[in-house]
Amino acid sequence: MEAAVKNLTRAELEAQVLHLRALLEGAGIDPLSGAVGIGAAQRCMEETQAGYRQAMLELSSMRIEHTALRQSEERFRTILETVESAFAIVKVKFDADDQPIDYLFVEANPAFEHQAGVDLRGKWVTEFAPDLEQFWFDTYGHVAKTGEPATFENYAEAFKRWFDVRAVRVGDPSDRQIAIIFSDVTERRNAEERLRISEAVARQNVERVQLALAAGAIIGTWHWDIPSDRFSIDEAFARAFGVDPAWGHEGLSLAQVMKSVHPEDQAGLTTAIHAAIARGGAYAHQYRVRRNDGQYYWIEANGRVDLAEDGTPLTLPGVVIDVESRRSVEAERDRATAALRALNETLEQRVAERTVELIQAEEKLRQSQKMEAVGQLTGGLAHDFNNLLAGISGALELTALRIAQGRWQEVDKYITTAQGAAKRAAALTHRLLAFSRRQTLDPRPTDVNVLVDGMGELIQRTVGPSITVESLGVSGVWLTLVDASQLENALLNLCINARDAMPHGGRITIETAPVWVDAATASAHDLTPGEYLTLTVSDTGTGMTPEVMAKAFDPFFTTKPIGQGTGLGLSMIYGFAKQSGGQARIASHVGRGTAISLYLPRYQGHAIEAAPELGSACAIPAERGETILIVDDEPSVRTLLMDVLGGLDYSLIEASDSITGLKILRSDVHIDLLITDVGLPGGMNGRQMADAGREMRPTLKTLFITGYAESTIIGDNSLGPGMQVLTKPFAIDTLTTRVRELIGS
Secondary structure (H helix, E strand, O other): OHHHHHOOOHHHHHHHHHHHHHHHHHOOOOOOOOOOOOOOOHHHHHHHHHHHHHHHHHHHHHHHHHHHHHHHHHHHHHHHHHOOOEEEEEEEEEOOOOOEEEEEEEEEOHHHHHHHOOOOOOOEHHHHOOOOOHHHHHHHHHHHHHOOOEEEEEEEOOOOEEEEEEEEEEOOHHHOEEEEEEEEOHHHHHHHHHHHHHHHHHHHHHHHHHHHHHHOOEEEEEEEEOOOOEEEEOHHHHHHHOOOOOHHHHOEOHHHHHOOEOHHHHHHHHHHHHHHHHHOEEEEEEEEEEOOOOOEEEEEEEEEEEEOOOOOEEEEEEEEEEOHHHHHHHHHHHHHHHHHHHHHHHHHHHHHHHHHHHHHHHHHHHHHHHHHHHHHHHHHHHHHHHHHHHHHHHHHHHHHHHHHHOOHHHHHHHHHHHHHHHHHHHHHHHHHHHHOOOOOOOOEEEOHHHHHHHHHHHHHHHHOOOEEEEEEEOOOOOEEEEOHHHHHHHHHHHHHHHHHOOOOOEEEEEEEEEEEEOHHHHHHHOOOOEEEEEEEEEEOOOOOOHHHHHHOOOOOOOOOOOOOOOOOHHHHHHHHHHHOOOEEEEEEEOOOEEEEEEEEEEEOOOOOOOOOOOOHHHOOOOOOOOEEEEEOOOHHHHHHHHHHHHOOOOEEEEEOOHHHHHHHHOOOOOOOEEEEEOOOOOOOOHHHHHHHHHOOOOOOOEEEEEOOOOHHHHOOOOOOOOEEEEEOOOOHHHHHHHHHHHHHO
């Protein structure tokens, strides 16, 4: 029974006592005095009373043991809370492979928090230090699994401290708990590191001194007692400083030593000494001292300031090294460096002057090339226009002569000749404008695949039966905003050039494809990054050499025999592509053929159906005498327009400049159509005048006629509704058709 009672907890014992008290009171026994009533139950009560007294004694014993245990726990906790060593109990966590991956701080004393710098009670270590070294998990896991204690020192990067650790397993092994006792030994480790470095420096100094002694570089030693300001020196030091060697035994003050130092070096030496005394450790400084011969020599003083534990400077022993020869070498080196620097500076100046000369020479060469190109251009123009003017003037003279002779039947022939020459001159001018990127374009959304298919028969007839023409258009290819008639012209010219490069027949391939031009490619191709449609014409002809490719787009450059080419075809195509916001590129190999690609910007929108061409027979007179305002500074053009349109029963008003035209537009006169030149005198161009007129007449329809127009005048080739452009020279039937379209729209 005694053993059973000892195994009961305090609460269980108190419950047993209450139960016994109830039994005694039920039996008529006083639980405190043990008195019982007389009768048959007396013996039973005595036995019960004896058991009760025994239980009370055991309960008292348990209370004493609990008190002792509580006092022991309090003493243990007091020790843990006051001891300087850090203490913690951690529970190690293992993964499915029984590998340690974390540990939980179950208990930790204040010293732990102080030394670790953080309170981790009830926290997993990875919450504070997710990058903690694996070493800690492996070491603590081994102790928790095997029960083998571990003692070690290690650095914890997460805590930035060194720890001296003792780890032992505690409690039930299945709990995987260990007790850790550790101390922060960072200061000691740092001190050891400083000592190690200091010893290494000392060893280096000893080695240097030994080498210097062996080489005869050291010319004296000293020992300075800083508190008493007394220098003990050897004879070599005395000779180096030009002082009496006897003073070395008696001792010198710093002021006496400084007397031998060059006046210019005294301030620097004083500063160096004070800095070394303030920080302790190594001291080194070079300065000049006067010897017995009265001359100054360069020396280097090397020593070390020894400090007391409280940081007070105690001594500064050291040696004196002769550096006169080294300083001489350094001075010579400095002079050589200065001379080299001066040479480099003059070299840079000479290079700069030469660069300027080269730039000037290159500029002169470019100017010469420009003049050569202009000469080539003007020479070609003069040649071609002289031929055309000869045909025109000759035909006109013969016409006048035949009229005077009354030979009317021959007049038509000469008029036809003059008209043909005039049309060829217009075509030449058109090519020049395309080359200079100043032609007037009429850009519209265009499906290039449809355009190529529509020209297939014309191209095949032009190149002849010995050449196969193949079209490879990508299905659903992007639209492009371009002047369709000019693109047709360019495509036909490219196919003719390809035909001429294949005198014995071959193949022409016309391809369309969408391409994305990135920043690097755009820079190399002189384009803006973005989406483009490419139209490529390739052949299997003779190809071009790199020299020919470099000049292929130059005006009047041709490899064809005299009389078989003007040299403006490719230059016109190049100018048209650039003016359309794109580019033209050539790829060619001699003997393998040539491919010329036009890059045209993608258009986001829908194609516009092309209007059918109307011939001269379709010139329709005015329906109800519509009024047209004609503004042009060229009298011959105004006369032509007045005669042509007047013959179609239109009511006409004319003006010779933009001011007059604008006054008419701002009047009350009814106007159905404005026909105006783009370049006008009077301070406004034709587009500006038309825009000003539209402020009062928003629905004013306008036909611009021009032989030359900057894109900025037309408005970046963007015309509003009810506006069209007609390029000079133009055919009469084209003029009347445009007028009828605009008035009837």
